[in-house]
Structure formats: structure tokens, C-alpha cells
Amino acid sequence: MDKFDRKIIAALHENGRLSFAELARRVNLSAPAVADRVEKLERSGVIAGYRAIIRPEALGCPIQCLIELTVKNQEYYTVLELLKAMPEIVHCDSITGSSGLMIRVAVDSMGTLQALIARLMQYGDTKTSMVIDTPVSHRLPPLPEED
Incomplete structure (x- = not known):
């Protein structure tokens, strides 16, 4: 490069x-x-695709939060498939540490968030943090020096 x-x-x-x-x-x-x-x-896979960046609040989902989900090992892959089917989940990372999954959610109301958390609690322990601002978003990682 x-x-x-x-x-x-x-x-x-x-x-x-x-x-x-x-x-x-x-x-x-x-x-x-x-x-x-x-x-x-x-x-070569350096560019994997192109997409529009959509603001969830402009679509009527002003409440965003991060939910740490600790899943039992034997249910991990089953839970991943279930999460993929939940439209409120806009991003999910598998992370190190005790949690296992970090889920970003965008919802229209606190009632919807409460219902989602109740569904997620069926699969493990949750810890929810409200997003109040995103000061760094969609940043390009450092590019390698010239070959």
C-alpha cells in the first residue's frame, strides 16, 4: 500500500x-x-463495502445504549443467532472479559428498551449503559506506512 x-x-x-x-x-x-x-x-479486502451512515434518532429511535451480556458458554452461538434477529440491536461485538458480548441498541422508548432487556435477561446477565454522546465515531484506523 x-x-x-x-x-x-x-x-x-x-x-x-x-x-x-x-x-x-x-x-x-x-x-x-x-x-x-x-x-x-x-x-484484496481492504475495502469491504460502502454504506450510508444513518442516525437512529432521525428514524425515531433517540434512545441508544450499550448492553453487556454475559452468556453461558454452552448457549453462546445460539444466543448470537437470536441477537441477529432482533432489529433493535444495531451492533454487537464479542469482547474479552466476563461479559462476552457488547451490544449497541437503538430504540424508540424506555418501554421498548425495558422489554428488550427483559428478553436479553433470558440468555444471561445484563448491564446497561445509556449513550449520551458519541464524540468519536466511524474513525479510520491508522493506515500502514508505505511498503
């Missing part, structure tokens, strides 16, 4: 809808060269 790839990645991370012409202008390459580089970055 060279400086042009890093510039392309940074620009696409900022705005995944940039045209090849605009990307080319920003990184000082031709549009065909940028298209080739983007294709290589996609094939």
Missing part, C-alpha cells in the same frame, strides 16, 4: 460516494488509475 492507496482510502472513508473523477483530482492521479486502485483494494 503506497501513499496513493492511503489517500484513496481516507477520501472514500470520508465520502464513499466520490466519483473516480473526484477521487483522481484529490489524489492527483488519472481516473482510470484510481479505478484500478479501488478495484485492487476491493479485491
Whole structure:
């Protein structure tokens, strides 16, 4: 990965809808060269996809929280499949420590949150923390130095 790839990645991370012409202008390459580089970055798995960032509160889900869920080992994979079917769960990480899962939730009301927590408690112990702000979001990790 060279400086042009890093510039392309940074620009696409900022705005995944940039045209090849605009990307080319920003990184000082031709549009065909940028298209080739983007294709290589996609094939190698560096770029895994493109998506819009949606604000849950704009969709009527102003309450967001993090729920730590401690699942019994023998039920772990079953619980993962159940979580995937719960639309209120917008993100889930498997983490180290005693919890096992860190779940990010977006809901429309405290009643909905209470019902969700009650469902989750069937599968293990929960600890809920309300999100009051997200000062760092969707940040690009440090890019490797030139090969």
C-alpha cells in the first residue's frame, strides 16, 4: 500500500460516494488509475463495502445504549443467532472479559428498551449503559506506512 492507496482510502472513508473523477483530482492521479486502485483494494479486502451512515434518532429511535451480556458458554452461538434477529440491536461485538458480548441498541422508548432487556435477561446477565454522546465515531484506523 503506497501513499496513493492511503489517500484513496481516507477520501472514500470520508465520502464513499466520490466519483473516480473526484477521487483522481484529490489524489492527483488519472481516473482510470484510481479505478484500478479501488478495484485492487476491493479485491484484496481492504475495502469491504460502502454504506450510508444513518442516525437512529432521525428514524425515531433517540434512545441508544450499550448492553453487556454475559452468556453461558454452552448457549453462546445460539444466543448470537437470536441477537441477529432482533432489529433493535444495531451492533454487537464479542469482547474479552466476563461479559462476552457488547451490544449497541437503538430504540424508540424506555418501554421498548425495558422489554428488550427483559428478553436479553433470558440468555444471561445484563448491564446497561445509556449513550449520551458519541464524540468519536466511524474513525479510520491508522493506515500502514508505505511498503
